[in-house]
Amino acid sequence: MIRGGRFPAPLPTGLPYVPGWDVAGTVDAVGPSVGELTVGDDVIGFSPWLRTTVGTHAEYVVLDAAWLTAAPVGVPATQAATLPTNGLAAAQALDLLALPEGSSVLVTGAAGQVGGFTLALARVAGLQATGMAGAGDREFVESQGAAFVPRSDDPIAAAAGGFDAVVDLAVLGSSLMALVRDGGGYVAASPPLRPEPARGVATFAMEVLPDGIRLGELVKLVESGDIPLRVAGVYPFADAAAAHHRLAQGGVRGGVVIVP
Numbered sequence: 001m002i003r004g005g006r007f008p009a010p011l012p013t014g015l016p017y018v019p020g021w022d023v024a025g026t027v028d029a030v031g032p033s034v035g036e037l038t039v040g041d042d043v044i045g046f047s048p049w050l051r052t053t054v055g056t057h058a059e060y061v062v063l064d065a066a067w068l069t070a071a072p073v074g075v076p077a078t079q080a081a082t083l084p085t086n087g088l089a090a091a092q093a094l095d096l097l098a099l100p101e102g103s104s105v106l107v108t109g110a111a112g113q114v115g116g117f118t119l120a121l122a123r124v125a126g127l128q129a130t131g132m133a134g135a136g137d138r139e140f141v142e143s144q145g146a147a148f149v150p151r152s153d154d155p156i157a158a159a160a161g162g163f164d165a166v167v168d169l170a171v172l173g174s175s176l177m178a179l180v181r182d183g184g185g186y187v188a189a190s191p192p193l194r195p196e197p198a199r200g201v202a203t204f205a206m207e208v209l210p211d212g213i214r215l216g217e218l219v220k221l222v223e224s225g226d227i228p229l230r231v232a233g234v235y236p237f238a239d240a241a242a243a244h245h246r247l248a249q250g251g252v253r254g255g256v257v258i259v260p
Helices: 084-097 113-124 135-143 155-159 174-179 212-223 237-248
Strands: 022-026 042-046 068-070 104-108 128-133 147-150 163-168 180-188 202-205 231-236 255-259
Touching (some): 042 084, 084 163, 104 174, 113 128, 113 212, 128 135, 128 155, 155 174, 163 174, 174 180
Parallel strands (some): 104 128, 104 163, 128 147, 163 180, 180 202
Antiparallel strands (some): 022 042, 042 068
């Protein structure tokens, strides 16, 4: 999306330029003020590369220690690498909503990477989640403890009913505000898609921020089996273009990972 100009991003005009948010790897060196990480530690992390231009699609990357956390024990790096960006996106979306236990939330695009993590975290938080996804995704959505609603040309009629909040990952648009009860919450997938608040409904735009502490909490949920990690494909760096093509086809049910 960024490469195609469909996402607001201050891209540089010159090359080389390294993209990439997610990273899983081994600490090779630490600065003198770093005390919590040591050489040889297996870590995962999130790089806010749109702001820093420090991308992770590389053999080596230098990041703030606060953006990293210990990798989940016993999980291959190719799986662990799918957690940081999408897991933090889901966690921070639900943090924005601050829903009390028992609240209802509709998640569109529920079978995608962020959607799957959102359903899992909603279940852990004791929320009543409903996932909207393609007909073939019913089993996955229900495996996360969520009710299933099939994707439809008329999402308002398909969802049928009111929710305390909506997390719109499928970019169905502000019409979904009609499904949110007065005083509820709405999270849009990106800043330009955030609708104006109405009827006491607070609206937010998803913005993923680096947070090693929050990521560490997600790692514990992975280790306990509460969050599933899904990999759609693993590609060597030389085939990065093929990885991009796979994403562009849509319908990806898991992370697309590239490795040196």
